[in-house]
Amino acid sequence: MNRQPSLPQNRVSRTAVMALMFVLALYFLLPLYFLIVAATKPQGDLASTNGLVFSDFQLMDNLHTLFTVNDGIFARWILNTVVYAVLGAAVGTLISALCGYALAKFRFRGREFLFSVILGGVLVPSTALALPLFLLFSKVQLVNTYFAVFLPSIVSPFGVYLARIFANAAVPQELIESARLDGAGEFRTFFSVSFKLMSPALVTIFLFQFVGIWNNFFLPMVMLQKESLFPITLGLFTWNGQTARTPVIQESVIAGSLVSIVPVIIVFILLQRFWRTGLAAGSLK
Amino acid sequence: MRRGHRPGAGTIAAFLTPFFLPFVLFYLVPIGYALWQSFLVVRRSGGQYGTSYTAFGGFEQYVQVFQNDEFWASIGRIGMFGIVQVPVMLFTALVMALLLDSPLLKIKGFFRTTAFMPYAVPGIIAAIMWSYLYSPQLSPVIDLLNDIGLHPDFLGPGAVLWSAANISTWLWTGYNMLIMFSALQSIPQELYEAARIDGAGNWTIAWRIKVPIIAPSIVMTTVFSIIGTLQLYSEPAVLRQISSNISSTYTPNMLAYSVAVGNNYQQAAAISVVIAVITFVLSFGFMRLTSKKAGL
Numbered sequence: 299m300n301r302q303p304s305l306p307q308n309r310v311s312r313t314a315v316m317a318l319m320f321v322l323a324l325y326f327l328l329p330l331y332f333l334i335v336a337a338t339k340p341q342g343d344l345a346s347t348n349g350l351v352f353s354d355f356q357l358m359d360n361l362h363t364l365f366t367v368n369d370g371i372f373a374r375w376i377l378n379t380v381v382y383a384v385l386g387a388a389v390g391t392l393i394s395a396l397c398g399y400a401l402a403k404f405r406f407r408g409r410e411f412l413f414s415v416i417l418g419g420v421l422v423p424s425t426a427l428a429l430p431l432f433l434l435f436s437k438v439q440l441v442n443t444y445f446a447v448f449l450p451s452i453v454s455p456f457g458v459y460l461a462r463i464f465a466n467a468a469v470p471q472e473l474i475e476s477a478r479l480d481g482a483g484e485f486r487t488f489f490s491v492s493f494k495l496m497s498p499a500l501v502t503i504f505l506f507q508f509v510g511i512w513n514n515f516f517l518p519m520v521m522l523q524k525e526s527l528f529p530i531t532l533g534l535f536t537w538n539g540q541t542a543r544t545p546v547i548q549e550s551v552i553a554g555s556l557v558s559i560v561p562v563i564i565v566f567i568l569l570q571r572f573w574r575t576g577l578a579a580g581s582l583k
Numbered sequence: 584m585r586r587g588h589r590p591g592a593g594t595i596a597a598f599l600t601p602f603f604l605p606f607v608l609f610y611l612v613p614i615g616y617a618l619w620q621s622f623l624v625v626r627r628s629g630g631q632y633g634t635s636y637t638a639f640g641g642f643e644q645y646v647q648v649f650q651n652d653e654f655w656a657s658i659g660r661i662g663m664f665g666i667v668q669v670p671v672m673l674f675t676a677l678v679m680a681l682l683l684d685s686p687l688l689k690i691k692g693f694f695r696t697t698a699f700m701p702y703a704v705p706g707i708i709a710a711i712m713w714s715y716l717y718s719p720q721l722s723p724v725i726d727l728l729n730d731i732g733l734h735p736d737f738l739g740p741g742a743v744l745w746s747a748a749n750i751s752t753w754l755w756t757g758y759n760m761l762i763m764f765s766a767l768q769s770i771p772q773e774l775y776e777a778a779r780i781d782g783a784g785n786w787t788i789a790w791r792i793k794v795p796i797i798a799p800s801i802v803m804t805t806v807f808s809i810i811g812t813l814q815l816y817s818e819p820a821v822l823r824q825i826s827s828n829i830s831s832t833y834t835p836n837m838l839a840y841s842v843a844v845g846n847n848y849q850q851a852a853a854i855s856v857v858i859a860v861i862t863f864v865l866s867f868g869f870m871r872l873t874s875k876k877a878g879l
Contacts, residue, residue: 348726350723396598399598431609567700577762
């Protein structure tokens with residue numbers, strides 16, 4: 299991409315720059331490498347062997363323990379996380395897309411006002427909402443249910459903001475007009491024409507919302523007491539607090555951490571280009 | 584100019600309602616409810632054993648928040664955290680983004696990916712991973728440092744805040760780097776050609792041309808980092824499980840939670856409102872300050 303005649307001094311700075319970046323890469327990889335090594339060790343070796351060197355390879359035993367301890371509740375936590383984060387982000391993306399599309403393509407009174415309310419919502423810290431939501435939900439008996447975490451999670455003002463930008467950029471007005479002239483209703487136009495054009499952007503919105511829910515620890519912690527409703531993060535946090543009394547659970551915390559982040563890391567790396575389009579759109583407008 | 588058509592009100596409502604209904608119920612109503620609660624007080628009639636009732640208390644809860652030493656201590660901690668961690672993280676992210684955008688670097692994909700990877704890890708799990716690296720019994724890092732004669736205590740009273748800051752830095756540097764990098768990638772290359780003809784080197788181009796152009800992205804990452812810092816919860820909550828140097832009121836959010844657990848919901852609501860107001864003021868203040876400086 300960038301071409302430049304190489305000057306003699308360039309070699310020194312090239313080496314320095316590569317060295318710096320390698321040190322940083324090492325820093326980012328260190329905890330993950332440690333986690334992989336630790337997940338393969340028997341519990342007794344965690345403290346007695348070097349944490350960066352493999353000892354007895356017992357990954358399968360550790361995974362077996364992970365999925366059988368507490369009647370195999372970890373599998374339930376995975377399922378719950380999928381419901382909260384994957385299903386929640388999917389529903390959230392759909393409603394953000396509808397709303398953002400309408401704000402971009404329809405003209406009506408109060409449009410800019412609604413949009414600025416949503417923009418204000420982007421700046422509201424989500425943890426500030428968790429405690430009042432808990433009080434409201436306890437009045438309507440929603441605390442300690444799937445809905446307590448799922449329903450607030452589907453709302454993403456940032457998703458609407460992105461959807462509006464993407465709808466403006468990706469859906470030409472002429473296409474909507476011609477679909478209208480063909481007699482298609484607004485919903486049909488949206489789902490058959492605009493949705494397809496917006497789909498790369500919708501992947502980006504989905505990813506952002508997935509991360510938001512996957513990362514939001516405070517809300518489930520405030521809302522849930524039943525272990526059978528926990529997402530992975532809350533479950534591992536609870537186990538981690540028990541390691542002082544029951545040290546064996548430590549190996550399950552480690553194996554559970556590894557099992558839950560590896561698939562997400564792989565998906566994120568495969569979908570890198572969607573992040574970059576989203577981040578560029580979010581920052582320049 | 585953008586055109587747009589005017590479908591019927593029913594159609595527009597059908598598009599907007601699926602988002603706005605939950606937005607109102609789970610965003611606006613809780614904000615209103617927290618505000619309302621924060622102006623209430625629980626009083627007792629007839630002494631300590633009398634029946635309790637809720638009454639309007641004006642700013643009483645807020646006065647209590649501002650007279651609470653624990654509140655100011657928690658603000659002081661995240662203030663220190665923010666003043667150090669946010670610049671360190673964003674400066675690292677900016678340098679990485681500039682290097683990834685420069686001709687000096689090879690295997691860029693590898694560096695970009697390793698830096699971004701922590702973004703896939705939830706804060707709780709990142710904190711658990713790092714807490715093992717901080718633990719004197721388990722940490723290979725401490726073993727290595729012991730070998731060269733250093734004996735750090737990552738969980739000690741002076742260090743534990745910075746151990747939490749390191750977890751946030753690890754988590755978010757790559758994300759911020761990618762925002763800045765995406766902005767850099769959208770600068771037209773011709774701009775650099777022109778500067779090169781004028782004799783500008785890589786260094787000059789980076790700091791005099793690239794950085795000013797991506798200033799809006801840097802402002803945005805700063806605002807998001809301020810919001811994140813004020814919400815700090817996961818990292819200290821995990822470190823609290825292995826360090827006695829983190830109290831249950833270590834950050835404002837931890838304070839709000841522990842007050843709520845103590846059933847003082849009105850006080851917890853007031854703390855939540857104060858955190859949200861501080862967040863707003865700092866975010867907007869920073870945006871205003873930087874846009875004025877840029878002469879906009």
